[in-house]
Amino acid sequence: MAWEVVRYLVEPRQWTVLPADWTALFGRPAPLAVEIGFGNGEFLAELARERPHWNLVGFEVALTCLKKAGTRLAQAGVENVRLARVDGKFALRELFPAESVEEVYLNFPCPWPKARHAPRRLVDREFVRILAGVLAPRGKFFLTTDVDWYAQNAAQVLREDGGFSLRGPRPLGEGGPGTRYERKWRREGRPIFRLEAEKVAGREHVRIAEGEMPHVKLTQQVRKEEVEALVGLKESWPGGAFVVKGAYWNPAGEEGLLRVFATDQGFQQQYFLAVVRGAGGWMVKLDGATVPFRTPAVKRSVVQVAAVLEGRKP
Numbered sequence: 001m002a003w004e005v006v007r008y009l010v011e012p013r014q015w016t017v018l019p020a021d022w023t024a025l026f027g028r029p030a031p032l033a034v035e036i037g038f039g040n041g042e043f044l045a046e047l048a049r050e051r052p053h054w055n056l057v058g059f060e061v062a063l064t065c066l067k068k069a070g071t072r073l074a075q076a077g078v079e080n081v082r083l084a085r086v087d088g089k090f091a092l093r094e095l096f097p098a099e100s101v102e103e104v105y106l107n108f109p110c111p112w113p114k115a116r117h118a119p120r121r122l123v124d125r126e127f128v129r130i131l132a133g134v135l136a137p138r139g140k141f142f143l144t145t146d147v148d149w150y151a152q153n154a155a156q157v158l159r160e161d162g163g164f165s166l167r168g169p170r171p172l173g174e175g176g177p178g179t180r181y182e183r184k185w186r187r188e189g190r191p192i193f194r195l196e197a198e199k200v201a202g203r204e205h206v207r208i209a210e211g212e213m214p215h216v217k218l219t220q221q222v223r224k225e226e227v228e229a230l231v232g233l234k235e236s237w238p239g240g241a242f243v244v245k246g247a248y249w250n251p252a253g254e255e256g257l258l259r260v261f262a263t264d265q266g267f268q269q270q271y272f273l274a275v276v277r278g279a280g281g282w283m284v285k286l287d288g289a290t291v292p293f294r295t296p297a298v299k300r301s302v303v304q305v306a307a308v309l310e311g312r313k314p
């Protein structure tokens, strides 16, 4: 049943404090494990059953996967799992305190074989830096894939980081994660590879998002034409950018809405900024209809829109 996922779902975009306090969230202290791209949730369900004394967190981007995983977890009767619809790389960096995660699992990540799609691959230098910051001492990362070169590339990046001791990649006979993709590739006779990396040296864990909602008060009133003129406003800097893509004016009230695209180190978000008149005068703030993570690019867009409305150059 589609509603079962609600029992397991968490909404990190709504959290006003980051990183999360997972002990409070689960209602108990326990070792933490994370799965990125859990698909139909078979692996999480099995792990949760095997380790009732662990807290497990899964991240997915596909809505249908969340629904299917929710059903599977409910069928398994497990309670020690939370699921979120968030990019796994971003979530791993932003939602966990330094050295707080014991294990991270990645089962059959999309390999993105074309060179032009390479930036979409999950395991890269940045991912490994995040792992080195967020994994507990001796914490482990497990990659299972049918793609030999993906496993080799991952091993190379982990080796270059210098903070990990590796096992593999090696062919995996039995004992895979038991997921839909494992079954699919085994049916096709593809070999499966497992890479295991244990953290042996720490690294500073640098996060970029905050819980607090940015807003800027304006000293003067705003007109429709001024809001509409904001379309095309953009700014970019090393690691980030934003652009205002659309502007809307509510004819029934004094209120403007801006559609904004922002990116922080490759993590993209789309959201609305509201230009509204409240009790204390006009202000620019995040509109409640879309709640992005409060990253540097999101905060910058609020500040710059306000600066233009106040007649200052961005």
Ligand SMILES: C[S@@+](CC[C@H](N)C(=O)[O-])C[C@H]1O[C@@H](n2cnc3c(N)ncnc32)[C@H](O)[C@@H]1O
Pocket: 036, 037, 038, 039, 040, 059, 060, 061, 062, 065, 086, 087, 088, 089, 107, 108, 109, 110, 122, 179, 180, 181, 182
């Ligand atoms: C090839 S499927 C594997 C699914 C599952 N792990 C399995 O073994 O059956 C890859 C999954 O990763 C998810 N995914 C892709 N990029 C992601 C990301 N950045 N964060 C979280 N999930 C992601 C996709 O939606 C998809 O469900």
